[in-house]
Amino acid sequence: MAKVELALQVLTGAEATAHAMRQIQPDVVPVYPITPQTPIIQTFSRFVADGKADTVIVQVESEHSAMSAAVGSALAGARTMTATASQGLALMVEVIYIAAGLRAPIVIAVGNRALSAPINIHGDHSDGMLARDSGAVQIYAQDAQEAYDLMVMAPRIAEHPDVMLPVMVGQDGFQVTHSAEGVALLPDPDVRDFVGPYEIPNPLLGGGASSHGTFAMPDSYFELRHQLVQATEAAEAVYAEVAQDYRRRFGRDLPQIDAYRMEDAERAILLIGSAAGTAKEVVDDLRAEGERVGLVALRLYRPFPHAALRAALAGARRVAVLDRAVSPGAYPPLYSDALGALQGSATTLQSYVYGLGGRDLSQRAVRRAFAELALPAADRIGYLGLGGEDGDGEP
Amino acid sequence: MAMASLKTIALREEEHQGLSGGHSLCAGCGIPPIVRTVLGSIPGPKVAISATGCLEVATTRYPFTAWGVPWIHVAFENAAAVASGAEAAFRALSRRGKLSEEPVTFVVFAGDGGTYDIGLQALSGALERGHRLLYVCYNNEAYMNTGIQRSGATPYAANTTTSPVGSLGKGKAERRKDMTAIVVAHHIPYAAQAATSHWQDLSRKVERAAQASGPSFLNVLATCPPGWGHEAKDSVRLARIAVETHYWPLFEVVEGHYRITHRPLQQRPLEEWLNLQKRFSHLHGERGADLVVRLQEELDDSWAQLVQRDASDADWFRALEEAEA
Numbered sequence: 001m002a003k004v005e006l007a008l009q010v011l012t013g014a015e016a017t018a019h020a021m022r023q024i025q026p027d028v029v030p031v032y033p034i035t036p037q038t039p040i041i042q043t044f045s046r047f048v049a050d051g052k053a054d055t056v057i058v059q060v061e062s063e064h065s066a067m068s069a070a071v072g073s074a075l076a077g078a079r080t081m082t083a084t085a086s087q088g089l090a091l092m093v094e095v096i097y098i099a100a101g102l103r104a105p106i107v108i109a110v111g112n113r114a115l116s117a118p119i120n121i122h123g124d125h126s127d128g129m130l131a132r133d134s135g136a137v138q139i140y141a142q143d144a145q146e147a148y149d150l151m152v153m154a155p156r157i158a159e160h161p162d163v164m165l166p167v168m169v170g171q172d173g174f175q176v177t178h179s180a181e182g183v184a185l186l187p188d189p190d191v192r193d194f195v196g197p198y199e200i201p202n203p204l205l206g207g208g209a210s211s212h213g214t215f216a217m218p219d220s221y222f223e224l225r226h227q228l229v230q231a232t233e234a235a236e237a238v239y240a241e242v243a244q245d246y247r248r249r250f251g252r253d254l255p256q257i258d259a260y261r262m263e264d265a266e267r268a269i270l271l272i273g274s275a276a277g278t279a280k281e282v283v284d285d286l287r288a289e290g291e292r293v294g295l296v297a298l299r300l301y302r303p304f305p306h307a308a309l310r311a312a313l314a315g316a317r318r319v320a321v322l323d324r325a326v327s328p329g330a331y332p333p334l335y336s337d338a339l340g341a342l343q344g345s346a347t348t349l350q351s352y353v354y355g356l357g358g359r360d361l362s363q364r365a366v367r368r369a370f371a372e373l374a375l376p377a378a379d380r381i382g383y384l385g386l387g388g389e390d391g392d393g394e395p
Numbered sequence: 396m397a398m399a400s401l402k403t404i405a406l407r408e409e410e411h412q413g414l415s416g417g418h419s420l421c422a423g424c425g426i427p428p429i430v431r432t433v434l435g436s437i438p439g440p441k442v443a444i445s446a447t448g449c450l451e452v453a454t455t456r457y458p459f460t461a462w463g464v465p466w467i468h469v470a471f472e473n474a475a476a477v478a479s480g481a482e483a484a485f486r487a488l489s490r491r492g493k494l495s496e497e498p499v500t501f502v503v504f505a506g507d508g509g510t511y512d513i514g515l516q517a518l519s520g521a522l523e524r525g526h527r528l529l530y531v532c533y534n535n536e537a538y539m540n541t542g543i544q545r546s547g548a549t550p551y552a553a554n555t556t557t558s559p560v561g562s563l564g565k566g567k568a569e570r571r572k573d574m575t576a577i578v579v580a581h582h583i584p585y586a587a588q589a590a591t592s593h594w595q596d597l598s599r600k601v602e603r604a605a606q607a608s609g610p611s612f613l614n615v616l617a618t619c620p621p622g623w624g625h626e627a628k629d630s631v632r633l634a635r636i637a638v639e640t641h642y643w644p645l646f647e648v649v650e651g652h653y654r655i656t657h658r659p660l661q662q663r664p665l666e667e668w669l670n671l672q673k674r675f676s677h678l679h680g681e682r683g684a685d686l687v688v689r690l691q692e693e694l695d696d697s698w699a700q701l702v703q704r705d706a707s708d709a710d711w712f713r714a715l716e717e718a719e720a
Contacts, residue, residue, distance in 0.1 A: 028483045055487070059524070065479070065517050068480065069476045069480030072483075076442070076481040077488060211466045213468035213469055214455035214458075
């Protein structure tokens with residue numbers, strides 16, 4: 001395995017994402033500002049203004065138009081990226097569904113943020129969950145380095161002939177978008193070589209006369225939507241293939257599932273995103289105390305890696321699933337997905353919600369979740385940090 | 396400017412049919428002649444972008460398509476944004492040497508619902524950003540595709556399924572908005588109103604619009620037999636009456652300067668327009684006499700304003716024509 005040794009630069013997740021975009025040099029970026037995505041497009045606009053990227057940026061009048069312009073651009077034959085968050089993602093969702101249906105391989109950087117009301121600019125995963133059933137691929141970074149790496153990998157996944165779908169690259173608002181840390185960027189030519197040229201069948205500007213976005217009646221709609229299902233499912237193998245090539249070339253390993261100290265773990269936590277860092281520290285502490293605990297963090301959320309998750313959790317008796325989003329009146333999304341993946345297995349799951357609207361997940365809260373896994377199962381959703389950072393879930 | 400003759404348009408269609416027959420638009424529908432005249436009046440490659448609506452539904456039932464030019468439809472409210480993206484892609488790929496240098500014309504076809512109402516924001520954004528695209532509104536003055544609901548383009552008093560005439564209801568209670576004026580307020584290089592009855596006028600406007608240095612807009616009145624309640628055979632005649640009653644004046648706005656492009660020799664009475672359409676049947680005869688007087692006054696005011704603008708811009712157009720000659 002080749003290992004590229006590179007100097008670290010101090011960058012936020014948003015800046016690291018903009019660097020990935022600078023290196024990829026997408027043809028077109030239609031975009032609309034929204035916190036906490038804004039530093040992505042500000043940094044990238046600066047690169048363009050300084051001649052470091054020759055992308056055509058289209059400063060549209062809404063996220064709805066950003067995604068609409070992205071579809072027009074991507075299907076015209078241009079590599080296209082955009083970025084958004086929260087209400088902006090909510091406004092985009094209609095067109096994300098259509099982009100998936102039209103098989104438009106658009107990369108969408110997302111600074112994941114809470115949804116109104118009340119309005120809140122801080123991180124959680126409610127916005128991403130709005131697009132959960134769209135057909136778009138969703139991957140989530142744990143830190144700025146991953147935000148960069150996944151952004152470099154994203155076009156290869158999006159544009160793979162078996163996939164041809166939008167790919168959303170999520171990073172937690174503020175906790176990743178605005179937190180500076182050491183990030184190692186790859187050399188520009190290596191990124192360009194890794195990503196390769198943009199090629200799609202029948203582009204609008206390809207000289208043919210293809211019709212995109214036609215009207216389907218009950219005699220064909222079901223089959224066409226089923227093709228979308230198959231494409232999204234295919235993205236799991238494609239993610240693995242792209243991640244393997246990334247590791248082979250650059251020595252960085254970003255498997256779809258990050259299994260941390262799971263070798264003999266009896267109890268585990270399952271989550272997505274930046275909270276993995278906090279959870280890993282708690283796992284280390286508890287391991288030092290002799291407890292057999294571990295962490296599983298998903299990078300790939302859609303398609304949901306059912307078999308890989310089953311394998312990762314095979315030895316665990318009890319698993320706390322920590323969702324950073326709610327589904328009022330029902331179990332939250334990650335828990336429901338994990339339950340589906342583990343049906344028939346001996347592993348039992350406990351549902352927790354944490355971190356809505358940017359509330360930090362404390363180490364004490366993670367410890368509490370692990371401790372409760374040693375008790376008899378509770379038939380309810382636990383709320384970590386409700387009523388204060390170390391709150392016990394009682395408002 | 397040399398104008399495409401009917402023969403030229405027909406020959407262009409023979410060489411390359413932009414919109415073929417076999418679609419399911421109604422007999423007497425104003426939309427197909429608009430699309431064919433527009434596509435036939437523009438030489439060279441074109442990309443068509445449609446909003447959701449009659450045209451999209453009736454021409455692209457999977458697995459068939461009536462389109463002979465590259466065509467895309469995404470949703471109802473975003474045709475101008477989709478076109479913006481395609482046009483940006485053209486600029487980006489041309490700059491990077493990935494396309495031949497031949498210019499491509501991006502033509503949007505959207506109904507009045509997709510233009511006046513739900514698509515207004517995307518259109519405004521695209522016009523403000525200055526994308527080089529031709530936006531054609533086929534204006535049949537209501538949501539016809541979903542069964543004749545009132546829109547911002549529906550005229551005062553028109554009977555629609557959501558502004559029905561009843562024991563209390565008197566048809567649409569509000570005036571139609573002046574979409575062409577809203578577009579002109581974006582300071583785009585070219586905007587115009589046209590009608591299917593005057594195809595040469597439409598064709599000439601398309602040519603001008605396609606050559607504009609930025610966004611251009613055509614608001615074309617499109618007759619609708621089921622929506623307006625007129626005979627299919629009266630389609631062209633009715634459009635002509637709309638022009639000759641001053642209900643739908645033909646004019647163009649070049650760099651903010653107004654010019655009337657067709658002046659009816661004699662203004663027809665508004666009743667001729669109303670009486671051919673069932674959507675105004677509650678105004679036919681004595682019942683609507685008072686209202687017709689008021690509507691006539693409104694039309695006369697608008698026409699007088701247009702005549703005044705035309706007169707004050709006459710020198711500007713003379714200078715333009717001299718420069719072009």
